[in-house]
Amino acid sequence: MRIPILKLQNYLLISIQIDLDDQTAIQFQEDLLNKIYKSGATGVVIDLTSVDIIDSFIAKVLGDVVTMSDLMGARVVLTGIQPAVAMTLIELGIHMQDVQTALDLEQGLVKLRQELEG
Amino acid sequence: MRIPILKLQNYLLISIQIDLDDQTAIQFQEDLLNKIYKSGATGVVIDLTSVDIIDSFIAKVLGDVVTMSDLMGARVVLTGIQPAVAMTLIELGIHMQDVQTALDLEQGLVKLRQELEG
Numbered sequence: 001m002r003i004p005i006l007k008l009q010n011y012l013l014i015s016i017q018i019d020l021d022d023q024t025a026i027q028f029q030e031d032l033l034n035k036i037y038k039s040g041a042t043g044v045v046i047d048l049t050s051v052d053i054i055d056s057f058i059a060k061v062l063g064d065v066v067t068m069s070d071l072m073g074a075r076v077v078l079t080g081i082q083p084a085v086a087m088t089l090i091e092l093g094i095h096m097q098d099v100q101t102a103l104d105l106e107q108g109l110v111k112l113r114q115e116l117e118g
Numbered sequence: 119m120r121i122p123i124l125k126l127q128n129y130l131l132i133s134i135q136i137d138l139d140d141q142t143a144i145q146f147q148e149d150l151l152n153k154i155y156k157s158g159a160t161g162v163v164i165d166l167t168s169v170d171i172i173d174s175f176i177a178k179v180l181g182d183v184v185t186m187s188d189l190m191g192a193r194v195v196l197t198g199i200q201p202a203v204a205m206t207l208i209e210l211g212i213h214m215q216d217v218q219t220a221l222d223l224e225q226g227l228v229k230l231r232q233e234l235e236g
Binding site for chain 2: 002004007009016017104105109
C-alpha cells in the first residue's frame with residue numbers, strides 16, 4: 001500500500017498513520033522522491049505522531065529519506081516523534097543531526113516557513 | 119486499510135490516493151466523523167484528484183460524509199473532482215448542491231478560510 005503525499009503550496013505533507021512494513025517504507029521513499037522531483041517542493045513535513053515503534057530497517061529508510069530529500073533540494077522536518085522512535089533512531093546511530101523536528105504538523109510547517117522564507 | 123486524516127489548525131485534510139473499496143470508504147466515514155468530534159475541526163478538505171472513477175456506493179458514502187460532517191459543525195470542501203466522478207455524483211442525484219468545491223487542496227483551504235474566517 002502507499003502512503004498519501006499531500007501538496008500544499010511549496011511543501012509536501014505526509015502523515016504516517018499505519019505500521020510501516022519494509023515494502024511500504026521503500027515504496028514511500030520512492031514516491032516521495034518522485035513527488036519532490038515533479039512538484040519542485042522545497043520542504044517536506046513527515047508526521048510520525050501515530051508511529052509507536054520502528055525497527056532498524058524502517059529507521060534506516062527514514063534516515064535515508066531525509067538525506068535524499070535534502071540532496072534533491074527539499075528540507076525535511078520530522079514531527080511527532082515518540083520516545084520509543086527517538087530512542088531507536090539514536091541507538092542505531094541514524095544520521096539525524098541536521099534534521100529539523102517539531103511537535104506536530106502545524107509546527108513543522110511553521111518551522112519550514114521560517115527557515116525557507118526567512 | 120485506513121485513509122490518513124491530517125490536522126492543520128482547525129482544519130482536517132484528506133487526500134484520497136487509492137481506489138476506494140466499500141470497506142475503506144465506510145472506515146473513512148467513521149474515522150473522519152470521530153476525528154471531527156475529537157479535534158473540534160471546523161472545516162474539512164477532501165481531495166479527490168487521484169480518484170478516477172467512483173461507483174454508486176462510494177458516491178453515496180461521499181455524499182453522506184459531507185452531510186454528516188455538516189451536521190457535526192464542520193464545513194466540507196471537495197477538491198480535484200474529475201469529470202467522470204462529477205458525472206457519477208450528478209447522475210446518482212447525490213445531494214451536493216450545498217457542497218463547496220475547489221480545484222486543489224490549496225484552493226480548498228483558501229475557500230474554507232474565506233468562508234469560516236470571513
